[in-house]
Amino acid sequence: MNIALLLSGGTGTRMGGNIPKQYMEVSGRPVFTYCAESLFAHKHIGAVQIVAAPEWQEEIFRQTKQVIGEEMWERKFRGFSLPGENRQLSIFHGLENIGEYGDDQDYVLIHDAARPLLSPKQIGDCLSGAAGHDGAMPVLPMKDTVYYSEDGCTVGKLLDRKTIYAGQAPEVFLLGKYREANRRLLPDRILAVNGSTEPAVMAGLDVAMIPGDERNFKITTRADLERFQKIIQEM
Numbered sequence: 001m002n003i004a005l006l007l008s009g010g011t012g013t014r015m016g017g018n019i020p021k022q023y024m025e026v027s028g029r030p031v032f033t034y035c036a037e038s039l040f041a042h043k044h045i046g047a048v049q050i051v052a053a054p055e056w057q058e059e060i061f062r063q064t065k066q067v068i069g070e071e072m073w074e075r076k077f078r079g080f081s082l083p084g085e086n087r088q089l090s091i092f093h094g095l096e097n098i099g100e101y102g103d104d105q106d107y108v109l110i111h112d113a114a115r116p117l118l119s120p121k122q123i124g125d126c127l128s129g130a131a132g133h134d135g136a137m138p139v140l141p142m143k144d145t146v147y148y149s150e151d152g153c154t155v156g157k158l159l160d161r162k163t164i165y166a167g168q169a170p171e172v173f174l175l176g177k178y179r180e181a182n183r184r185l186l187p188d189r190i191l192a193v194n195g196s197t198e199p200a201v202m203a204g205l206d207v208a209m210i211p212g213d214e215r216n217f218k219i220t221t222r223a224d225l226e227r228f229q230k231i232i233q234e235m
Helices: 032-041 054-068 070-076 087-098 120-130 175-183 198-202 222-234
Strands: 002-007 047-051 077-081 107-112 135-141 146-148 157-159 165-167 171-174 207-211
Touching (some): 002 032, 002 087, 032 107, 032 120, 047 087, 054 070, 054 077, 070 077, 077 087, 087 175, 107 120, 107 175, 120 207, 171 175, 175 198
Parallel strands (some): 002 047
Antiparallel strands (some): 146 157
């Protein structure tokens, strides 16, 4: 079974405003419902676990069920997990809860609620790309010239951009191996993790790279939100 872990526990402090970015409305519905709809509707996703703070869980329940229908919600939704001190600890909480009903050989697909433009093709490509591997992640090649700096003030050297990629989401991992890779980082090292694939790389897991989707950007700033609004209005 393929299980989606939707991360909706972030506070969105860089955006400003009174509510986290994933709960802001665009075209009459919260941002998180766009990717939630894609995950619930995908034929190769058998279950969905959602990380969210308690005060937002009722909103997620109400809004998502309205978008996808009660039958789909009841069939695929497995439960809420509590956010952690950082993103990776939130993921670990979700993995622990998924472990209560999932099998170690299941694949877990991890996605951010603030990446609303998740296409069915990208979900399918990620799942297909993980087959025969411990995991898979979508990446984008670097278009700009990339430099390394030791102090952040002066240029140290030019990096070969042909060997550097920007990671995206969703990332897919074998549940058992990935959960154990995260458990090894407890209690402190997991707090320094910046990307979902980092624990897998640290554990020596085999993670395949697949082509990413430039439209599947993360909403971080007000400009990102406005860009998403424009895309939705043009669809």
